[in-house]
Each structure stands twice: as C-alpha cells, then as structure tokens.
Amino acid sequence: MSDVHLGALLEQARSGDDASLRELVHELNPVLWRVARGQGLTAEDAADVVQTTWLELLRRLHDIRTPRAVTAWLITATRREAWHRRERARRHLPDGESALRDVADPGPPPDHRVLTDERDRILWSHFARLSQRCRDLLGIVAQVPRPDYDVISETFGMPHGSIGPTRSRCLAKLRAMLLADPAWAAS
Numbered sequence: 694m695s696d697v698h699l700g701a702l703l704e705q706a707r708s709g710d711d712a713s714l715r716e717l718v719h720e721l722n723p724v725l726w727r728v729a730r731g732q733g734l735t736a737e738d739a740a741d742v743v744q745t746t747w748l749e750l751l752r753r754l755h756d757i758r759t760p761r762a763v764t765a766w767l768i769t770a771t772r773r774e775a776w777h778r779r780e781r782a783r784r785h786l787p788d789g790e791s792a793l794r795d796v797a798d799p800g801p802p803p804d805h806r807v808l809t810d811e812r813d814r815i816l817w818s819h820f821a822r823l824s825q826r827c828r829d830l831l832g833i834v835a836q837v838p839r840p841d842y843d844v845i846s847e848t849f850g851m852p853h854g855s856i857g858p859t860r861s862r863c864l865a866k867l868r869a870m871l872l873a874d875p876a877w878a879a880s
Contacts, residue, residue, distance in 0.1 A: 696764060702714070702720075703760040724768065726836060764844050815876050819866060
C-alpha cells in the first residue's frame, strides 16, 4: 500500500470515516507489531505498545501535518513508546522469587520443548549471523501476510525494486548456513 493511499486513509479517518481507520490499522498493525517486538519487548508488552500508539494517533489525528508520513509517524511513536515501556520495566523489576511464584507453565511437554528449543536455537544462531539489514527485512516480511513494499522501502530506506531480490539473497544465505550445519540436519 502506498504512502499516498495511507495518507488518503488518514484524511478520511479525520473526516470520521471509521472504515478508513480500520483499513489503516489493518495495513500498518503488523509493521508496528514488528517494530515493538524489535525493541526487545515481550509479546504482551508489544501488544500494549501498539495499542498505545494507535490511541496516540487518535488523540493527535488532526495534528499530523503530512498525512503521507503517517507510516513514519506511527513507527516513530511505536519506538518511543517501546523505549518508555522498557525503561519503566527496568525501574520496577520484582525479585526473582515473587516473579516466578505466580507464573503458570503454559508450554508443551518437556520432551517436545527440548526438540523445539534445540531447532530454534540453531535457527536463531544462524539468523543472528545475518547482516542487520537481512534480519530486519526477514523479520518484517515474516510478520506480514502481504508485505507492503512501499512501507518497507520507506522504513528501511531501500529502493522498492531491491526488496524482493534482497529478501531472496537473505533467505538463500540463511538456508546455506542451515544446510551446512550438521546439527540442523539432525534436528
């Protein structure tokens, strides 16, 4: 979805069109979710940050001077809220015993978890060896069912036409690293 279209949705939402606002949320929510998770937040904290960002947009709906910049505005607001959330969490860390006392174990049985954990450890260790650009691009593409190349282009400063080839090269690098790792074949 282009910045022009997203800007038009913002303008229509300013005029009270709830369907345009819903479409804006539908298109950009996966991007905001990825930005929040990329700041190291838990899924629960990331959900709160994204929700807070949307509420902030509603509060400032008429303050955004350039509607076409709504994506950049939302990404910036999400990053800031994530930073604030992390800072607040650091100041209010409970001691370990009380934090663990009330936590239920929602996970799978231990034997399944061991296999999954090992596979994930191998995958993420190779993923971490990719360039930051590859990690960012693959992370956003994995979160969004139909990635909007205009938004990705703006967010990562990549030419629109290089996104698909860059994604393919990044996946090929990851695949080659995994296939070369004997531990991956065993998992």
